[in-house]
Every structure is written in C-alpha cells, then in structure tokens.
C-alpha cells in the first residue's frame with residue numbers, strides 16, 4: 001500500500017484524488033493547502049501529488065527533493081520558469097508534469113500528433129476548450145498540451161506559432177498558426193476539441209471529461225508508477241504505455 005501525499009487537498013481535485021486513492025486501496029498520507037507544511041507531508045509520503053497553483057510549485061518541488069520522493073505535478077498555468085524548476089528537480093527525483101492525467105486526453109494528444117503530422121501546415125489548427133466558471137487559467141493546460149503535440153508533429157516551436165487572443169480587426173490568420181479559444185461557464189469538467197481545417201473539409205478530434213474522477217484516477221496511476229523510478233522527467237504516455 002502506497003502513501004500518497006495530497007497538495008491542495010481541500011480543492012476540487014484534492015477531494016477527487018482522496019476518493020480515488022481510497023478506491024484504489026492506497027493510503028492518503030495527509031494533505032496540505034495554503035499555509036500547510038508540505039515538507040512534513042513529504043516526509044510521511046512515498047509520493048506527492050500537486051493540484052494547487054503555480055505559486056506553490058517551488059515549495060512543492062523543494063519538499064519532494066528534500067524527502068527524496070517522486071512528485072506528480074498536475075497544476076496548470078505554468079510558465080517557462082516553472083518548467084525550468086521542474087527540470088532542475090527532476091535531476092534529483094522522478095517528476096511527472098502534465099496538464100491532463102486522463103487516459104482519454106493522453107490518447108487524444110497522440111491522435112493530434114498523428115493528424116497534424118500527416119496533414120501538413122496548410123491545414124489550419126484551432127484548439128477550443130471549455131471549463132467550469134471557477135477555472136483561473138487560460139488556455140487550459142490540456143489545450144497547451146494538445147498544441148504542443150501539433151507543434152511537435154510540425155517540428156515548430158509552439159510559442160512562436162500560437163494565436164492565443166483575437167479581438168477587433170485582427171487581420172487574417174497567420175500561416176501555420178495554432179489558434180486557441182477558451183470558454184468558461186457552469187460546471188463543465190473539461191471539454192477539448194482540436195479542429196484541423198483544410199480546403200472545403202474539416203476534421204475535429206474531441207474529448208469530453210464528464211467528471212473529474214477521470215483526472216484523479218489517472219493521477220493515482222501516475223503517482224504509483226513514479227515510485228521507485230530513477231530521477232528524471234516523465235510523461236503520461238510513458239505511464240500508460242502509449
């Protein structure tokens with residue numbers, strides 16, 4: 001039985017995770033929220049799972065490295081400096097960072113990569129996401145993950161090929177751009193569509209999360225997979241063998 005420490009335990013994902021840990025027959029070694037002692041939690045855990053906010057990342061990575069245990073980072077809204085901190089922590093402990101822990105989205109990213117690679121840059125790519133009214137970051141981590149999959153297939157840098165906001169007289173679409181649109185409302189757990197628009201035809205690849213338990217189950221699977229691994233940065237496709 002593994003001891004899984006929950007960072008962000010009172011949040012929507014923290015609560016879903018506690019339930020998934022119990023359902024999988026493992027133990028939640030405890031939980032912290034803002035102001036809690038994550039170093040103590042790490043000492044009592046075999047692995048940490050972080051569903052909080054970017055501002056918490058540094059302390060969470062530090063706690064994992066201090067205790068010599070793996071950490072799964074599910075928090076989204078990360079910037080370059082956060083990824084640099086993850087790379088640095090991954091020299092010391094196993095780290096899995098992903099914008100989406102679900103099986104379905106991990107497979108969707110694989111399909112997007114295939115489609116974007118086969119169709120070529122004359123097909124325009126637009127990524128549309130919808131989430132509940134409480135979500136604070138946009139585009140979603142999943143939308144960015146899907147954008148990265150498309151950019152990788154095209155062998156381009158996503159940051160240099162993104163169109164993330166359109167308003168007013170925008171001019172025509174940039175050639176080879178990957179566009180993002182974010183909708184917010186209600187209690188939507190997470191909907192993502194990747195539209196590949198060509199001349200007189202269109203392909204749409206979609207995933208709908210009906211409940212956040214899918215993220216929680218994926219996070220438990222990822223966290224268990226990390227225990228006993230060598231230090232390094234790991235991905236959900238590796239966990240799921242895709």
Ligand SMILES: NC(=O)C1=CN([C@@H]2O[C@H](COP(=O)(O)OP(=O)(O)OC[C@H]3O[C@@H](n4cnc5c(N)ncnc54)[C@H](OP(=O)(O)O)[C@@H]3O)[C@@H](O)[C@H]2O)C=CC1
Pocket residue numbers: 007008009010011012013014032033034035036050051052053055056073074075076077098099100101102141212215
């Ligand atoms: N990768 C994935 O598959 C998924 C990722 N997410 C991401 O997970 C994150 C959390 O989502 P969600 O649970 O809906 O958000 P909530 O706002 O419901 O929960 C966030 C939790 O984090 C805690 N928290 C905030 N700051 C800190 C801190 N500095 N140290 C410790 N705890 C802190 C909050 O505690 P307090 O109330 O005390 O501030 C709260 O309990 C988001 O970034 C979201 O996008 C969500 C679903 C799936």
Ligand SMILES: O=C(O)C1=N[C@H](C(=O)O)C[C@H](O)C1
Pocket residue numbers: 076099100131135139140141142143189190191
């Ligand atoms: O905040 C959420 O709720 C979610 N966040 C993740 C994201 O930003 O993609 C994953 C999921 O879509 C739910």
